[in-house]
Amino acid sequence: MxxxxxxxxxxxxxxxxxxxxxxxxxxxxxEAGLPVPDFIAEALRSAVGRNGYGAVVGSEEAREAAAGWFCRRGLATEAGQIIFAPGSKALLFAAIAALPGDLILARPSWVSYAAQAALLGKPVVEVPIPARSGGIPDPALLESAILEARARGGNPGILLLTVPDNPTGTVASEGDVRELCRIAEKYGLAVISDEIYAQTVHSGASAPSASAHLESRTIVTTGLSKSLALGGWRIGFARVPSNEWGDAVLQDMIGIASEVWSSLAAPMQAVAAHVLSEPDxxxxxxxxxxxxxxxxxxxxxxxxxxxxxxxxxxxxxxxxxxxxxxxxxxxxxxxxxxxxxxxxxxxxxxxxxxxxxxxxxxxxxxxxxxxxxxxxxxxxxxxxxxxxxxxxxxxxxxxxxxxxxxxxxxxxxxx
Amino acid sequence: MxxxxxxxxxxxxxxxxxxxxxxxxxxxxxEAGLPVPDFIAEALRSAVGRNGYGAVVGSEEAREAAAGWFCRRGLATEAGQIIFAPGSKALLFAAIAALPGDLILARPSWVSYAAQAALLGKPVVEVPIPARSGGIPDPALLESAILEARARGGNPGILLLTVPDNPTGTVASEGDVRELCRIAEKYGLAVISDEIYAQTVHSGASAPSASAHLESRTIVTTGLSKSLALGGWRIGFARVPSNEWGDAVLQDMIGIASEVWSSLAAPMQAVAAHVLSEPDxxxxxxxxxxxxxxxxxxxxxxxxxxxxxxxxxxxxxxxxxxxxxxxxxxxxxxxxxxxxxxxxxxxxxxxxxxxxxxxxxxxxxxxxxxxxxxxxxxxxxxxxxxxxxxxxxxxxxxxxxxxxxxxxxxxxxxx
Missing domain, CATH: 3.90.1150.10 (Aspartate Aminotransferase, domain 1)
Structure with a gap:
């Protein structure tokens, strides 16, 4: 259950x-307990006529906007690398389902990762966080955790990072993320980088991302629930790398999406297209x-x-x-x-x-x-x-x- | 994959x-290729301020409206028996995941049932439809299909009925649905009654429902995608029976919903509350x-x-x-x-x-x-x-x- x-x-x-x-x-x-600003409310109001199913991945308009959003953050991205869904939670589920191997989680980590793995019958390898920040396995412990899991007959395949983190409210360091990516590459892991809090760094700095260190094997998930307090609008999106591996993962995520939730509601896609173009x-x-x-x-x-x-x-x-x-x-x-x-x-x-x-x-x-x-x-x-x-x-x-x-x-x- | x-x-x-x-x-x-009437567009426009996560099952307002909607169709229902989701597809997934046993499907049947079962690692028992209508296993073949599946070591547990049907566009007869429910009861099956097309019967008659014959073990799924051409708004809901079994199934569906998609978007819940109150x-x-x-x-x-x-x-x-x-x-x-x-x-x-x-x-x-x-x-x-x-x-x-x-x-x- x-x-x-x-x-x-x-x-x-x-x-x-x-x-x-x-x-x-x-x-x-x-929940980011803040109201809906009128310029966002207006984006939804002006999209009420959109009632078609549309593509599972989201509209071209929304995908283009998301790609531009990543490009402005130094990560070259094309619309074809983007998938929208009703919340990044759904995309995390699809990614965990699509990727082979056991799931490596930081302990503690957000409540739903382990629950999703359980729902999918996927074993979890838990690795304590370092003292300095949460959201990541302690880099000093990851390699031995992988080897121990393998020795027990496990098959660690996915490394999940939450940067910035929930529950600790901290941001893993660039050095730690780099080191984790080095280990992920060495052991052929895929990385899921949950960046839902990346726009809420208090200093205004950008948060480290695995996509800067192991872009070819990293899936980034994010959305508008936290930075814009739109949790109840369920707007999430993900980026896969532009390579054969990323294409295959995306196709599998599309398959899962198409059989479980179809797509993000069309009016919400219009909101995303507007917001991700980042007007002042x-x-x-x-x-x-x-x-x-x-x-x-x-x-x-x-x-x-x-x-x-x-x-x-x-x-x-x-x-x-x-x-x-x-x-x-x-x-x-x-x-x-x-x-x-x-x-x-x-x-x-x-x-x-x-x-x-x-x-x-x-x-x-x-x-x-x-x-x-x-x-x-x-x-x-x-x-x-x-x-x-x-x-x-x-x-x-x-x-x-x-x-x-x-x-x-x-x-x-x-x- | x-x-x-x-x-x-x-x-x-x-x-x-x-x-x-x-x-x-x-x-x-x-896709019901029809535009959004202004009285529905207005319901969404007036709900743009709703950005909180709210309850997984949906708002009290929306659940009350859905309960009233079922009551007016002769099926006494309280708000606590209702769960909303981004599309009835998601609720079918949750129900198939929550219920034990293999899935009995009509052949042919809608594309996503078998795909969801595959995603959940659940075996499928396919039973041909009768000549007179689709959406149901031929009642004359169901019992032997159950016994054969058991003899092969299977454990048929869920009977899925689509009334009215996609793909055949037909409506199973009351007698056939009654007979299927009799067999379901005899073998302890749960019934999932996909009634997404129930408001589109050409004659204006009501479609037969398993909930009239085996209410205590039937989960009804439906939504606004077909009758109101709102597929792109992703508004689905389900009803479970008001008994210990229904309560347990609902709790498990809530668990799955909470870990995969959280809830139906809050503004869409407001639309549902309005539409399901059925103004003229x-x-x-x-x-x-x-x-x-x-x-x-x-x-x-x-x-x-x-x-x-x-x-x-x-x-x-x-x-x-x-x-x-x-x-x-x-x-x-x-x-x-x-x-x-x-x-x-x-x-x-x-x-x-x-x-x-x-x-x-x-x-x-x-x-x-x-x-x-x-x-x-x-x-x-x-x-x-x-x-x-x-x-x-x-x-x-x-x-x-x-x-x-x-x-x-x-x-x-x-x-």
Whole structure:
């Protein structure tokens, strides 16, 4: 049985508590809680006449726009290398299904990779992340993990990298990505590079990509859910290399897409074509959103550090991944011995919703949780616009109040 | 390797020939070639602000509307029994994945069922359709097919019915559906009832549903792609029974949905909520569309009958499934010995695009093809609206011209 995705499940659970009148601090879900700017709404409005099925891969217009988008990021790309789908999640599923061999994942990593592999009956090889950043197997451990898997009769074939990362909110270094690609090449692995957070790097720098080091064997997946807060519009796309291998993988992904979801909704393809041409309004909106993500994620990180937890500084997106190991003794006295118990006590006693590290495949006994910070921007469109426009969003009453709620909870938890 | 869905593939192939200036008669694709009426366009326009992920199953509003829609069709249903997805195809995939046992299919049947089973590593048991209608295994053959499959070590667990049917355009009888349900109950099968064409019955009658005979074990899938020509909007939904079994199947379908596509795009859920409340404009539009489908499908059927092919009269949707067996000797003299060769000669020599029966799992040597008639309504919005409004659409020059093209092709083929 495939379990309901942990991230989507906690979102629904918290929505229900809120609907019942409970005041819950929603740090459980990776939704970029921002409204739809009018220039994007207009792109959808003007596409309502499009009701034909169209090509599985997406319209020429949308594929051209995506190719241009990659070209402007230094990766020469033609429209024929692009496939759209209802969300990059669907494309990850298709890529994992299309590529031969077992799946190598960072531990912890986003909840759906392992679940997709399980659905496809594909074994998973888990490799711990390095101390410096998440989203990647520790390069120092990858080679031995491959050899051990082979010795056990396994056949590691796919290396999945999440750069920038969910759950840790960090960005792997260029050197680490290069080294992982070197090992991938040595062992004939394919690389899936999940770059859904690449437009949300807080510094504005570009994130490292496997496609810069092992372009010939890398499939990039991305979409508009995070950078433009369009999760509910389900716009994802992927790029395959322009070679025989890439052509074959794309054909197989098209086959899977055509038998499971057909295509991205036609009006959403029109939105993608517009947005990926990157008019100034889009660039500015993404910059402003990213600044807000950075400010709030860092403020939340500060709260965890203040009570003695460890936490990598967030570098992209809207997540942090605190670790209560330094205060384990205190928590254990309160009966908190696992990440599940940590998440449970935070939700039940303090009305703070986070996801346990175990949901990301992390050691169950590690006292880690993923904390998403993007639903603090407000519950109404008005509040969210105000957050986006504020000079100092931390002073807005709903954000300040949430931080206060979190602070009180954490102080009591570790007292 | 999962092959590109045959129906979507021929659509793309013909679009390319047309783009290259070739005049191709497109009878290959089951797209209800009609424009978006303004009252539906407006429902999407007014939902552009919805960008949150929301629940995997769909919004309460959309689920309530779908439940009401089933209730008005005599099937008591609550919102909790409904799941939405980007297309009913995705829900068929989830249901086939969620249900245990091998898949029993009619031969011929829609192209994607067997492909989904293959993708899931699930064996298929094929049972020929009766002479009177397609979409169902011949009730006289089902029981022995189950026993034979078991004797071979198989475990038939799911009976898939397509009522009304694609590819034959027929509607199984109430008696046949009842008898199939009786056998399904006897052998503990689950039933998936694909009712995507149920709103397009030419007579206006309701189509038989397994949910009237074995409600406790039936999953119904449907959507807005056919009745409202919204294929490119990807709006599908399913109903599970309100019992322990249905709850468990739904939970498993939610799990799969959450890990592969997350949810139907939020603005499309708003469209579904509006349309499924069935304002008069929706009912009238569906009635008018169905009248057009009936007129044109029957006219195309006449052309095949006129040259000596056999063909069941179309009763729903916009398909016919002619059989050239009575003129096999003539066709064989021209080198046409299989359905693939039949489709190839029609496309290459006569610029008539149809799908070979083999694409639907039919005997390769049978000279049968699926002929979709809904792309004859015109190539522009203007032509399509005119078709919809015409007293006698067969007199419109683009439809009359297409019938003329087809007539000349068929007369030459059998001469």
């Amino acid at each position: 495939t379990m309901h995705s942990a991230t989507l499940a906690i979102n629904e659970a918290i929505q229900k508590r809120r609907a019942a009148g409970e005041e819950v601090l929603h740090l459980g879900f990776g 309004a889009v660039r500015e909106h993404i910059q402003r959103s990213t600044r807000l993500h950075a400010t709030v994620a860092n403020a939340v990180c500060d709260e965890f550090l203040a009570v003695g937890a460890q936490c990598r500084r967030p570098e992209a997106g809207f997540y942090i991944y605190p670790d209560f190991e330094p205060v384990r003794a205190t928590l254990e006295r309160k009966g908190v011995r696992t990440s599940e118990e940590l998440a449970a006590v935070l939700l039940d006693r303090y009305a703070v919703g986070v996801l346990p590290g175990a949901a990301f495949g992390d050691d169950a006994s590690a006292l880690r949780a993923r904390v998403a910070t993007s639903l603090l921007y407000g519950t109404s469109e008005q509040e969210r616009w105000a957050s986006l426009r504020a000079e100092d969003p931390l002073q807005l009453p709903w954000i300040a109040g949430s931080l206060e709620h979190l602070r009180a909870a954490l102080q009591d938890l570790v007292s | 999962t092959m590109h869905s045959a129906t979507l593939a021929i659509n793309e192939a013909i679009q390319k020939r047309r783009a290259a200036g070739e005049e191709v008669l497109h009878l290959g694709f089951g 404009a929706v009912r009238e539009h569906i009635q008018r569309s169905t009248r057009l489908h009936a007129t044109v499908a029957n006219a195309v059927c006449d052309e095949f009958l006129a040259v000596g092919a056999q063909c069941r009269r179309p009763e729903a949707g916009f398909y016919i499934y002619p059989d050239f067996e009575p003129v096999r000797a003539t066709l064989e003299r021209k080198g046409v010995r299989t359905s693939e060769e039949l489709a190839a000669v029609l496309l290459d020599r006569y610029a008539v695009g149809v799908l070979p029966g083999a694409a639907f799992g039919d005997d390769a040597s049978a000279l049968r093809a699926r002929v979709a008639t809904s792309l004859l309504y015109g190539t522009s919005e203007q032509e399509r609206w005119a078709s919809l409004r015409a007293e006698d659409p067969l007199q419109l020059p683009w439809i009359a011209g297409s019938l003329e093209h087809l007539r000349a092709a068929l007369q030459d083929l059998v001469s």
